[in-house]
Amino acid sequence: MGKTVSEKILSQTSGTEAYAGDIVVANVGAAMAHDGTAMLAIEAFQEMDGKRLWDPSRAVFVLDHVSPSANENFSKVHKEMREFASKHGANFYEVGSGVCHQLMVEYGYAQPGALVVGADSHTCMYGAIGAFATGIGSTEMAAVFLSGKLWFKIPETLRINLEGSLQPLVTPKDVILKVAGTVKADGATYQAIEFHGSAIKEMSVEGRLTLSNMAVEMGAKAGIIEPDEKTINYLSGLGFSPSRGFMSDEDARFSEILDFNVSDLEPQMACPHAVDNVKSISDMEGVEVNQVFLGSCTNGRIEDLRLAAGILKGHNVKSGIRMIVVPASRRVFLQALREGLIEIFLNSGCAVCNPGCGPCVGAHQGVLAPGEVCLSTSNRNFRGRMGCMEADIYLASPATAAATAIRGEITDPRDLVKPSGVK
Amino acid sequence: MSSLIQGKAWKFGDDINTDLIMPGKYKLSITNLDELSRHAMEGLMPDFAEKFRRDDLIVAGRNFGCGSSREQAPLVLKHLGVSAIIAKSFARIFYRNSVNLGLPVIECKDADEIRDRDSLQVDLERGLIKNLTQKKEYPIKPIHPAVWQILQNGGLVNYVKKHGKLPW
Numbered sequence: 001m002g003k004t005v006s007e008k009i010l011s012q013t014s015g016t017e018a019y020a021g022d023i024v025v026a027n028v029g030a031a032m033a034h035d036g037t038a039m040l041a042i043e044a045f046q047e048m049d050g051k052r053l054w055d056p057s058r059a060v061f062v063l064d065h066v067s068p069s070a071n072e073n074f075s076k077v078h079k080e081m082r083e084f085a086s087k088h089g090a091n092f093y094e095v096g097s098g099v100c101h102q103l104m105v106e107y108g109y110a111q112p113g114a115l116v117v118g119a120d121s122h123t124c125m126y127g128a129i130g131a132f133a134t135g136i137g138s139t140e141m142a143a144v145f146l147s148g149k150l151w152f153k154i155p156e157t158l159r160i161n162l163e164g165s166l167q168p169l170v171t172p173k174d175v176i177l178k179v180a181g182t183v184k185a186d187g188a189t190y191q192a193i194e195f196h197g198s199a200i201k202e203m204s205v206e207g208r209l210t211l212s213n214m215a216v217e218m219g220a221k222a223g224i225i226e227p228d229e230k231t232i233n234y235l236s237g238l239g240f241s242p243s244r245g246f247m248s249d250e251d252a253r254f255s256e257i258l259d260f261n262v263s264d265l266e267p268q269m270a271c272p273h274a275v276d277n278v279k280s281i282s283d284m285e286g287v288e289v290n291q292v293f294l295g296s297c298t299n300g301r302i303e304d305l306r307l308a309a310g311i312l313k314g315h316n317v318k319s320g321i322r323m324i325v326v327p328a329s330r331r332v333f334l335q336a337l338r339e340g341l342i343e344i345f346l347n348s349g350c351a352v353c354n355p356g357c358g359p360c361v362g363a364h365q366g367v368l369a370p371g372e373v374c375l376s377t378s379n380r381n382f383r384g385r386m387g388c389m390e391a392d393i394y395l396a397s398p399a400t401a402a403a404t405a406i407r408g409e410i411t412d413p414r415d416l417v418k419p420s421g422v423k
Numbered sequence: 424m425s426s427l428i429q430g431k432a433w434k435f436g437d438d439i440n441t442d443l444i445m446p447g448k449y450k451l452s453i454t455n456l457d458e459l460s461r462h463a464m465e466g467l468m469p470d471f472a473e474k475f476r477r478d479d480l481i482v483a484g485r486n487f488g489c490g491s492s493r494e495q496a497p498l499v500l501k502h503l504g505v506s507a508i509i510a511k512s513f514a515r516i517f518y519r520n521s522v523n524l525g526l527p528v529i530e531c532k533d534a535d536e537i538r539d540r541d542s543l544q545v546d547l548e549r550g551l552i553k554n555l556t557q558k559k560e561y562p563i564k565p566i567h568p569a570v571w572q573i574l575q576n577g578g579l580v581n582y583v584k585k586h587g588k589l590p591w
Binding site: 137185 | 448452454494495520
């Protein structure tokens with residue numbers, strides 16, 4: 001019987017012939033924890049009498065969630081993580097390096113065909129390059145630190161076919177919001193998603209990362225895209241010699257197959273307070289905002305910054321509104337500097353912050369006030385997400401974010417830019 | 424851990440996410456568990472931590488614990504004395520985290536029938552929930568042996584302390 005990508009990776013890493021529903025113990029290729037989750041893992045590791053990491057070269061610690069630290073408690077967490085990583089010889093990414101998920105790709109911990117775990121729900125992002133990557137908790141991360149192994153129930157796979165070509169200024173973010181609004185917040189729980197179709201083939205690897213990043217917003221364990229030439233070129237460009245990874249067999253069994261045509265798709269938005277509360281932008285235009293956030297593991301990459309800067313160029317962020325720009329990594333920041341994008345953001349009146357998670361988790365760099373509205377390019381708009389229970393968050397693309405910052409109200413980017421005028 | 428659990432139901436709805444169970448701003452800024460627990464479920468019921476009675480149960484609808492992987496979400500519930508969570512379904516990471524902390528998570532398709540403050544008796548070994556208030560019984564989805572082994576030992580850390588090795 002044929003296998004899905006998930007079945008192949010979990011079979012290979014567990015040394016078994018496994019199919020959906022089987023439980024396997026698999027060898028983990030890399031494991032990551034950040035300043036929001038690492039402390040509980042370190043404490044559990046010590047309680048389990050852990051003496052050394054199973055393989056320090058495969059353990060990754062990142063300071064990104066509240067980075068630089070905003071108060072004494074965070075500072076203590078950062079200090080203990082630094083000391084733990086140093087003592088055990090693990091990989092450690094200091095304040096200002098970037099969002100953990102972006103670093104896991106840029107530094108090659110995630111590769112096609114690899115099994116990667118992270119103590120963060122958006123670990124599923126590396127599925128975009130053909131890894132089986134999934135979020136786990138802190139206690140089980142401690143078990144991985146001890147043994148390099150973890151048990152997995154092999155998920156069934158929901159196949160999502162995306163056909164057609166996106167219109168100008170309609171982005172992969174709009175695609176994944178449309179999909180999440182259709183599949184709903186628990187529509188893929190316990191399952192992997194595989195994204196297929198001509199729209200995926202056309203999509204850049206950065207766009208695919210945006211798609212896979214949000215698979216967990218439908219409850220999915222992984223969001224997988226078969227590696228192709230684009231994947232190999234992208235990873236080669238980062239300095240790696242990637243393997244080809246795995247493709248699903250023709251006779252692989254899928255739990256369900258969903259078809260979308262993206263050719264007529266309008267910009268989409270997730271409205272308060274759920275990621276699956278998705279509407280087309282034409283239904284939401286005119287809603288006034290106080291803050292716009294461009295960044296995060298979902299949309300803080302160079303293509304996102306290019307798209308937003310292309311719209312902002314020659315415009316100002318509307319008076320009374322603030323726009324916060326956070327490149328996803330130091331590499332992205334440097335590239336944006338070289339291309340003059342940071343200058344465009346600063347000239348438009350944006351606040352540009354250091355690479356990291358920025359205001360996405362509601363702990364620093366743009367916490368909202370009661371009654372305020374934020375349009376964010378991140379992945380979650382739950383009540384309280386950006387630090388205030390009485391604030392509203394809308395999720396949208398970098399193009400919509402830039403257009404909205406200029407007008408101060410939710411704006412279809414196509415109203416501001418004629419398609420021929422972009423890039 | 425005993426396989427018999429008894430207490431009153433504290434009822435919540437569908438898609439209860441971890442930002443509602445344990446807002447990120449506290450999770451990241453408070454390291455003391457007593458203090459952190461005071462904010463449990465704050466987004467849904469601001470005085471939950473104060474009012475919740477140790478050994479009672481949480482009952483919810485679909486997709487309980489969706490969102491972030493933060494283990495602080497089940498951790499504060501366990502710390503407040505939640506004896507079990509019954510839901511129509513759970514988000515995957517929350518489910519695993521709860522098991523690893525020794526907090527029973529029970530899937531029951533009839534969870535909607537349970538009303539707020541109903542008296543419940545759960546028999547994990549027999550796979551049955553008794554609603555003493557409504558005089559009804561609901562079957563529960565059998566707990567996987569691998570999961571039961573961890574729960575019975577009070578979570579993964581306690582398992583390792585007791586057995587000197589991981590269960591896998």
